[in-house]
Amino acid sequence: MTPSRSPIHFTNELEVEASPETVWAVLVDPRTWPAFYPGVEHVRLLDGHHSLRLGTRFETNLAGQDVFASVQEFQPRTRIAWGGYPKASEASRAYHAWIITPTPKGSHLWTEETMRGPLWNERAKQDRQQGRHCPLGVLVSGLGQTSPAAQEVTSQLLARWDAAVLAGINSMQETGKISRRLDAKRTAAALVAAIQGGATNLMSTGSTTSLEAALDTGIDYLRQFQNTRGR
Template sequence: MYEAIKWPQEMAPSRSPIHFTNELEVAASPETIWKLLTDPAAWPSFYPGVQQVQLLDGHTRFGAGTRFETNLAGQDVYASVQEFEPMTRIAWGGYPKIAEHSRAYHAWIITPTAAGCHLWTEETMQGPHWIELAKKAPDIFWLTHEKLLEDLAEVAVTRERSRA
């Protein structure tokens, strides 16, 4: 299985009105998945709706504490990397620019398998902005993450095949 997400207490699933998980077996190495997740230039190739990621503070790749801006779930957001264990786990927390009191925490766990790796992603969301969006389309966040996993897997598998 996997180690539990290291939720900030205030973003724990038991305290969040929106909580969902997605998972997928991927025929690509944890290293390839990790390189894609930590490379902001790669995000537009697999992250639904992301056209660019701007790392702040002069960083070129994601690392512990990296602050960034992007568009996630159709929202311009500020976020920072909260968990960072190379090849294993990464998580970021942030908020939409138009609704600072609405928060989200998105974590990834990568587990090696005989055929590649198992990806687990989990997110909690709080605040009126996210709740209103969820009321309009109850499955939108979960469905977006399903597509995210499928697209990430496709890009990773294609990348590994092109190197072979």
């Protein structure tokens, strides 16, 4: 599907300290899919294949819909894409591509998802921004429980997020906005865990309630250490 002609178009990218082989193993292994996409309960390959390959047809439940899809691009350790439609609306199409580029420290991940048609248009109105469809969000959520390869990718992603939150807290302490009495490392770890849990709930149910509660609680906790007289 041409992105410029699709009303719903997501792209995202991230650097991870995991080899292209590790990332590829996660993407093509159907056993990881119940965690690979939150809300997915099954993946049934229809051609007798044990892993995804070019032309593999499969059925799954995705974004709350029973979906029929097939692998339409397949360049080992470099690019994979699948496309299909929800059984409830064959006029509604979706296409999801992943590009993996090796880097000195691991891999650069770039993902693109396009959707069009009446069913997806209606779902987009109900979800906030990317919501449950966030491509990199679904890769991480729950993935660490599936295989050593998945654990490696997940741990690297979460470590990056934890470092970013920690850097923000340290910056606020350096500038005197919050007290140095706050344990920055423990707080950063707790915030990432809470936000990830809320994001998982969002992608599974479409509700932002848990994510909003996690953000509000985290901000309220930081405010308890707010300085009113400088450092």
